[in-house]
Amino acid sequence: MSYLEQIASPTLLIDEKITRANLKKMANKVQALGKKLVPHWKTAQSRTIGNWAKEYGIQEVTASSISLAEYLCGQGWDSIHIAFPFNIREIPRLNRIAAKQGISVQVVNAATAKALAEGLTEKVEFFVELDAGYGRTGIQETQEAELEAILSQADGSEFLKFKGFYIHPGHTYYGKDTGKIHLESQEALAKMKAKYLHRYPNLVTRLGDTPGCAVRSEFGEVDELGPGNFVFFDLMQVQLGSCTKEDIAVCLAVPVVDIRKDRKEILIHGGGVHLAKDVLINEDGSKNFGEIVMLHEKSWSIPSHRSFVKSISQEHGIVQASDELLASVQVGDLLGILPVHSCMTADCMGSYLSLDGQVVDHAEGAR
Amino acid sequence: MSYLEQIASPTLLIDEKITRANLKKMANKVQALGKKLVPHWKTAQSRTIGNWAKEYGIQEVTASSISLAEYLCGQGWDSIHIAFPFNIREIPRLNRIAAKQGISVQVVNAATAKALAEGLTEKVEFFVELDAGYGRTGIQETQEAELEAILSQADGSEFLKFKGFYIHPGHTYYGKDTGKIHLESQEALAKMKAKYLHRYPNLVTRLGDTPGCAVRSEFGEVDELGPGNFVFFDLMQVQLGSCTKEDIAVCLAVPVVDIRKDRKEILIHGGGVHLAKDVLINEDGSKNFGEIVMLHEKSWSIPSHRSFVKSISQEHGIVQASDELLASVQVGDLLGILPVHSCMTADCMGSYLSLDGQVVDHAEGAR
Numbered sequence: 001m002s003y004l005e006q007i008a009s010p011t012l013l014i015d016e017k018i019t020r021a022n023l024k025k026m027a028n029k030v031q032a033l034g035k036k037l038v039p040h041w042k043t044a045q046s047r048t049i050g051n052w053a054k055e056y057g058i059q060e061v062t063a064s065s066i067s068l069a070e071y072l073c074g075q076g077w078d079s080i081h082i083a084f085p086f087n088i089r090e091i092p093r094l095n096r097i098a099a100k101q102g103i104s105v106q107v108v109n110a111a112t113a114k115a116l117a118e119g120l121t122e123k124v125e126f127f128v129e130l131d132a133g134y135g136r137t138g139i140q141e142t143q144e145a146e147l148e149a150i151l152s153q154a155d156g157s158e159f160l161k162f163k164g165f166y167i168h169p170g171h172t173y174y175g176k177d178t179g180k181i182h183l184e185s186q187e188a189l190a191k192m193k194a195k196y197l198h199r200y201p202n203l204v205t206r207l208g209d210t211p212g213c214a215v216r217s218e219f220g221e222v223d224e225l226g227p228g229n230f231v232f233f234d235l236m237q238v239q240l241g242s243c244t245k246e247d248i249a250v251c252l253a254v255p256v257v258d259i260r261k262d263r264k265e266i267l268i269h270g271g272g273v274h275l276a277k278d279v280l281i282n283e284d285g286s287k288n289f290g291e292i293v294m295l296h297e298k299s300w301s302i303p304s305h306r307s308f309v310k311s312i313s314q315e316h317g318i319v320q321a322s323d324e325l326l327a328s329v330q331v332g333d334l335l336g337i338l339p340v341h342s343c344m345t346a347d348c349m350g351s352y353l354s355l356d357g358q359v360v361d362h363a364e365g366a367r
Numbered sequence: 368m369s370y371l372e373q374i375a376s377p378t379l380l381i382d383e384k385i386t387r388a389n390l391k392k393m394a395n396k397v398q399a400l401g402k403k404l405v406p407h408w409k410t411a412q413s414r415t416i417g418n419w420a421k422e423y424g425i426q427e428v429t430a431s432s433i434s435l436a437e438y439l440c441g442q443g444w445d446s447i448h449i450a451f452p453f454n455i456r457e458i459p460r461l462n463r464i465a466a467k468q469g470i471s472v473q474v475v476n477a478a479t480a481k482a483l484a485e486g487l488t489e490k491v492e493f494f495v496e497l498d499a500g501y502g503r504t505g506i507q508e509t510q511e512a513e514l515e516a517i518l519s520q521a522d523g524s525e526f527l528k529f530k531g532f533y534i535h536p537g538h539t540y541y542g543k544d545t546g547k548i549h550l551e552s553q554e555a556l557a558k559m560k561a562k563y564l565h566r567y568p569n570l571v572t573r574l575g576d577t578p579g580c581a582v583r584s585e586f587g588e589v590d591e592l593g594p595g596n597f598v599f600f601d602l603m604q605v606q607l608g609s610c611t612k613e614d615i616a617v618c619l620a621v622p623v624v625d626i627r628k629d630r631k632e633i634l635i636h637g638g639g640v641h642l643a644k645d646v647l648i649n650e651d652g653s654k655n656f657g658e659i660v661m662l663h664e665k666s667w668s669i670p671s672h673r674s675f676v677k678s679i680s681q682e683h684g685i686v687q688a689s690d691e692l693l694a695s696v697q698v699g700d701l702l703g704i705l706p707v708h709s710c711m712t713a714d715c716m717g718s719y720l721s722l723d724g725q726v727v728d729h730a731e732g733a734r
Contacts, residue, residue: 008459009455042681085624089622090700111698112698255455277711278644316504327426331455332455
């Protein structure tokens, strides 16, 4: 039985071959540069895909939340990093992980460092996150006193250990000056490393974001790279030039529920609760919530005539269909949709189906 | 112990008193008009909240998906309606529900009616959905032949039973001409009822959407009303004039992880995976992903000085904070966020915590 016959309702498909190729390519690139790849597992959120990653020499991962760190705990990772300004209400959960597993967190203020120093009962490392310049989060260059206050908490603690500096240059997602932004981040990390290496001889610097890590081939003195989305890629990454549509490793299989040939529209069972609502803007100003691929026995293919999801609501999507697609599609058929933002789609769906019909796990996320 | 001490991570709070008041107000209004209220349970997605609803005489509900219908099956509802153009790949699941429970679906084309007539082994009613004029879904006035083809499938079937006509005038969400749109929908339903009542003497008409049902007080000959969002309301409904902020029955409790007094910003653990990414636009053109309320022992309160979530990413949110909020908040505190779109937030979170510390259930949704 083909996996297609298993599908009655919207289902997130994963192509293991493409996923492995993405993992291998990034692992080889980073290794060739003599650096360590610590992928951000917020995209895949999977133990099984984690086991694939380990085959390419990946030994540490990054989690987006303590729930995900709990899910990945005890799965053979040398260390798990929670790349989020630590929420001190979660110290008891952190201690439970740290009792079993190498773990690090991220700190951006002295209040958090103090609460950790007081509340930890197990060894926990931390990165100080530096502001990448787009004002989301992180210590700024002018906050030298705050940084010293953080480090002094760690210096006096039995359990809280300073590991190094981290930058997530998330503004590369706005698609401008990826090279320039990455270079600035590298330089900021190099400067901090030069300044603090004598006090902390083992400190490392880590830089993470898929557009930068995919496009660039030179990372200066940075020790570790932490991209996430590259495991699956998505249409946003295609637009940013990080990959091609052929590199996208997941697609949402959706049933066709109505066809309107007069309007060249196909109504699908697949909406905001499945895809999330991330959107790209087409050249003509119209919206694009995902692009159609054709599903086959063991693969999917990108049609030469483009069809895309032009609007979505909670459960519905409307596809603007090419003539070629309209000529062949019937009510009850399945179509595939390449997602705009694969991290969010995977988080909505909560599991994957492989093209040989196996369920692949995904953490429960916010639930 | 207050519910507040239970919270370490982002948690969706529900105020039972506000929820019950919203249910009671709509139930009384619809009953006074001599009509039947069949609320759309895609918002609450909860068995417990369903039991509250039954106390106000509500006996039928609407589901957004077959998964939700399965979740609500056997909970004492007279009938469950799946308000989505039926996906024929789900006929086996539909038969399993129909063996236990009154159930209806929605049909917009003859291909679907034919598949149902051929595949049903239990009695299932259906509404024909009429196009409300905003082009998402439904039979159009010009599609008389298609409608006849649907009805003839039912006429010849032992199990597939025509129940009536349904309109969801979702374009009232665009905030213009709610009264006019509702009136057009009422008239379209009345026209179809007049035309088909002699053939189907028990046929009913149903109209559903919260803005229209909340704002209007006259629904003509429509038999049944099916709003959903009114159970919780949200900031979008406040903007549409359906309710006030005091009527919003859910808020997301989020831990404060950093404070930037120089930028008047508070970084919270609460992002797209918790709130969803629905957004309103402030008067000055800036974005609003939710508004801050203050959490107390047994309630929350709306501060006189507004603070709002100005940007979100997967796990983070940045609050544009009032001076009053900045003066009192500390790292590790909890804030409440009134959601922009409560249906999506509840779907992301997957459960509620009541203000007396009880977990209230929510269906698994897409998962």
